Amino acid sequence: MSHSLRGTVGRSLLKTITPLWLLACLLVGLLAHHEVSELYDEQQQLFARQLYHTLPQLKSGASNARHEENADHQAVAIWDGQARALVADTDGMQLSPRPGFTGFVTSLHDKEIWRVYYYSGEQGTVAVAQEEGERWELMRGLLLTQLLWLIILPVAMLAIWWALGRGLSPLVLIRQQLQQRSTDDDTPLPTDVPSEIRPLIDAMNQLIARVASTLQHERRFTADAAHELRSPLAGLRVQAELVQLLDEPAARQAAIGKVLASVDRASHLVDELLALSRLEQQQTLPFAPLSWPAIAEQAMAEVAAAATQRGTRLCLQLDGHGPLADGDASLLQLLLRNLLDNAVRYSPPGSQVALQIGPQQIQVLDNGPGIAAEHLARIGERFYRPAGQDASGSGLGLSIVGRIASLHRLQLAWHNRPEGGLCVTLQPRATQ
Incomplete structure (x- = not known):
């Protein structure tokens, strides 16, 4: 089931931001309560000490207690040393004296909770009270600022939605390019995208390159097969028609x-085309430990019949282990078989073909006519056969050898031997 990336991000943000906002409100409320209470408590203590220092003047200046009107949600009361009221406002008249007591108490007056601070000394007692509602009113103002986030949050979500759309706009452009792209277009997609999307674009470019390479291989195979099978099939038709016309049994x-x-040659050509097509599409191989004696003996066994028919002697020289410890045994066997078969077919009857395997290199040596210098550079090209060759062949054997060598990181080279014949050498490539 498909879903919107922006919708997913938006829901995730809401699920994350909402509990964080509630937690922030709780923490702000607790912190605000602590700070507001501490601030008002300090003010009450300071005011009470200041009033206490006025007790001598109050005692000498008034014989009767004074009562003042006060409507600021605060209360003040002052008593002398005998707990007689000297000063009390309207709310302060409800406060009870606590001679000798210094500290905070909480009391209920007229259904309101009051925070009262008493300060006592030799001169008397001072009480400064304040309604708790005053403190909560200030705290509500502070908490109200947090509620503004309920208004800001939708705006922030819209901004995030717009930013995500802008950030994903390269994907829209890439989608349009892909929709308009032809199947054989191997142009890489633009990589001017956000870093989070870059790995996806790189992977898509690699996929495009692999698909283009596969299409190229298929087209090459189709063209090669059509080109190379045209002559054998035409010859088969001519020979089949000739069979129909002949009456003499012999x-x-x-x-x-x-x-x-002709059928055998065409079948062999098809097999080589298929083998080369598969090899060209492979980039890596499932390597395994190699047994070079078994690989060499099997390859020589496969060309033994052709060698016996031409009177060619096969010679195997195996010095310890080969130049590779791991590889694809079946492909390396095919490589050696093609090299040996090529040497047997192009060597004169009664000659010798030697396969030498050592820890540094593999060599196939024959006693044939060799290859002219002007043709050496083109050996291994698909369907290339030097002019004047009498032996049949498709020109694909050495192409297959070259591809197998490349997959095993082996360097393939050939040169004419001073004593006559051709020497094909396989050596591991130097690591960079």
């Missing part, structure tokens, strides 16, 4: 033999 049998040989 001639008819000879024509059928040519048909079968």
Whole structure:
């Protein structure tokens, strides 16, 4: 089920911000209560001490207690040493004297909670009281600022929604480019995107490159198959028509033999095309420990029949282990078989083909005519066969060898031997 990235981010932010906001309100409320209470308590203490120092003047200046009107939610009361009231406002008249007591008390007057501070000394007692509601009113003002976030939050969410849309706009552009792109367009997608999206674009570019490479391989295979099979199939048709026209059994049998040989060549060509196509699409191989004696013996066994038919002697020289400890045994066997088969077919009858495997290199040596210098640079190209070759072939064998060598990081080289013949060498590539 698809879902909106912006919707997901918005819901996640709401689920995160809401409890954090409630927690912040609670912490602000607790902190505000502590600070406001501390501030008002200090004011009450300071005011009470100041009033206490006026006790001598109050005693000498008035014989009767004075009562004052006060409507500021505060109360003041002063008593002399005998607990006689000297000064008391309207609310202060409700306060009871506490001779000798200094400190805070909480009392209830007219259904209001009062915070009262008493300060006592030899001269008398002073009481300064304040309604708790005054403190809560200030705290409500402080907490009201937190409620403003309820108004700011929707605006912030809209801003985040817009910012996410702006940040994701490169994806919209890339989607449009992909919709308009042709199937064979291997142009990489633009990488001028936010860093969070860059890995996705890089992966898509790698996928585009792999798809383009696959399409290129398929087209090359189709073109190669169509080009190379055209002549064998035309020859088969001619030979099949010839078989229909021949009445003599011997001639008819000879024509059928040519048909079968042409079928074998076409089948071999198709096998090589398929093998090369698969190898070109592979980038890595499942390597495993190699047994070079088994690989070499199997490769030589596969060309033994052709060598016996031409009177060619096969020679294997195995010095310890090969140049690779790990690799794909089946592909390396195919590599050696193609090299040996190539050497047997292009060497004169009765010659020798040697396979030498050592820890530093692999060599295949023959006694054939070698290759002219002007053709050496093109050996290994697809379907390339030097002019004047009598042996049949498709020109794909060494292309397959080159690809297998590349997958195993082996360097392939060939040169003419001074004593005559060709030497093919495989060596591990130097690490960078």
